[in-house]
Amino acid sequence: MGELTRGESGAVERLDAARMLARVERWCAINSGTRNLAGCSAMAEALADAFAALPGEVTLVEPGAAESVGADGSVAALAHGHHLRATVRPEAPVRLLLTGHLDTVYPVDHPFQTLTWREPGVLNGPGVADMKGGLALMLEALLAVEAEGARFGYDVVINSDEETGSFSSAALLAEAARGKVAALTYEPALPDGTLAGARGGTGNFSIVVRGRAAHAGRNPADGRNAVVAASALALRLHAERSPRLAVNPARIDGGGPNNVVPDLAVLRVNFRPADAGEIARAQALVERAAAEVAAVHEVSVEVHGGFNRPPKPIDAGAARLFELVRASGADLGQAIAWRDTGGVCDGNNIAACGVPVVDTMGARGGAIHSAEEYLIVDSLSERAALSAVTMLRIAEGALA
Template sequence: MRALILPLLLLAATPAAAQLTPAERRIAATVDAGRARDEALLEKLVNQNSGSRNLAGVEAVGRMMRAELEPLGFEIRWIPMIEVGRAGHLVATHKGNGRGKRMLLIGHLDTVFEPDSPFQRFVRKDAAHAEGPGASDDKGGLVVMVAALRAMQAAGTLKNADIVVVLTGDEEEAGRPLAISRRDLVAAGKATDVALDFEGLAQENGRDMGSTARRSAGGWEVHATGATGHSSGIFGGNAGYGAIYELVRILDDFRRELPEPNLTFNVGLVVGGTTAQLDAAHIRGEATGKTNIIPPLAIARGDIRTLSREQEERVRAKMRDIVARHLPRTGAEISFDEPYPPMAPTAGNKALLDRLNLVNRDLGLGEMGVLDPLKRGAGDISFVAELEPGLVGLGTASRGDHAPGETVDLSTIPRQAKRAAILMSRLAREKR
């Protein structure tokens, strides 16, 4: 009896693929048949260096993606971004029947690994894993996107789909001002109904997760000043506390007073002394000083990440208040960089994940839970988050991103491509 009951229980507990339409079954079969082709494309993309400042390399990856998208019926535009010191963006447009949801697919051509990095080549580690610069972030995502669109074409679901693809060339180090470097992405967001971001798939305890929010990313810089003089007079009425004590007070007040849910703030660089300065890129500092001289200058630089614009504005105001409480004979000022905006969680985003979970059910895959936004960095989808619902994480799973040894889970390419292709096929049938 147990031998008869157990298979029935397993059958009842495992979602079948019976809800897939014939076209969707064709999508799944096409993705499975194209695995070797997809992995070969990934190797080709990875072996072309495309660090954000390697303008020629970014353009080369753009040409590779053009070669994949044009045969699928996309009209390609290359938008140069020399005015902000970056290579440019690829915008690909597929015109459907004009009746279904208009979709914006987002990815990026660049990586954090510039040509001087020792980490340059695609290396297969085993049947399911390979390492290489940008192997997942975001070249794995580009491969998932192409595999999904190719499967849609084979199944006949692409022809009626209205899709705009925006592949930025500077996601890892955006050109400034953002009003220029993200102008075309925002324009695409205004012309579409749904945004799908093909950055990495997040996982928790072996379970695929859905991302419906991601936080902002911006920088801050504090310059503290103080009266200088012989160290024997420190804390006295004439000498005061000096710039370094003022800076330390500010940073410690940040630590004690700012913490709240969904907020992080890091201190990444500190210099102080008789002289103190940062380089033009604000990533290196120099300082001089002696132990018997009260330091007149101190500088700290860090980041701030929030989940909403309201939170960012409120936390910035608190930081300004803290900076303004000067120790005797000291002063300080704080400035903020132009931030990547947040993608706040919305009902529309959650509804889109619910739609994806219907796809998971029909594919026989497990339900994807909602990822804590603290576990995800900033990204390009945030620039259109206030314009339309969106979903993040349609790319590949990986480990060690942004560091030598970045490793992609190749087995997630077909799984993610099937999810994306079926979701897009269904959205293309929904009335706008």
């Protein structure tokens, strides 16, 4: 352990491990798969009750507009659950943003619904690491610094759609990031505590191809095969992949009886650009390939979607924040490292607003997005202490 101030030591001593674990167990009993709107509502209400222990105002925010493209090519509004926002001391000269998500990847009918102790200190369950454990320790850290007389301001945003791209909460995150000196996001760390550094971006597209139906035996030449055209488009896009731009044509919806030339197909494609230049290249690629396929195959092509998470580089501000977190960890006896990752999260969106962010301040755990997901329970106290000390040091001007 290194040197902690009296306030830092006091905050760490106030952390209650049993209370954090109880929150995790209680919250993980609520299925809050993104599309389970009733479950997300129940989870949002539970969080609102818990975060009401903080000073300031807690509100449940209506989701923004979002849409989806169906397998039939139709575009429909996509409903989401409410997002939580807590605002404390908005007039303070130093203000932080803390973010998390209440949704999980496990639908209401998924078989993975219960908690199991894999071994002493290791809890298996839906959302234990990603990220209900992170929400539990975020709240505990805030309660601890408040008890020590915190003077900095902060907003907490917990959205209901992070696992599907944050389409209905992106505007809320951008608004909440305004004027903040730094942000902490509570995605899980790796099992050894390693943080995510730079992240690539991501974009998702649904491309609707409409051709002309015809009898496959009597007059196939009169048809315009939408599945063939969508396949040609997928191949063109995939051929442009590079070490700095991953292109994954993931699915083609469409087709029908074997004796009918299909007149509809929907191609789903994911891009992973390394930087803003690759986003521009990918956007131009989609436009060019769509026009070429439409002309060659005599079909119409409608492009829906875009790049919802920009790449997150480690700039000078982010490097200073990482160093502060590392030093705080060292003074707590925690070795903190970081490494770049291909995954994305709300940290991408926050960094794009010009706010330094560390986006893996959550619990240590692993096997997320699977029925093997687990939480290392001791990390609740470790990471809550790391958050508390980091926040107190930012409040004292460590990033100035």
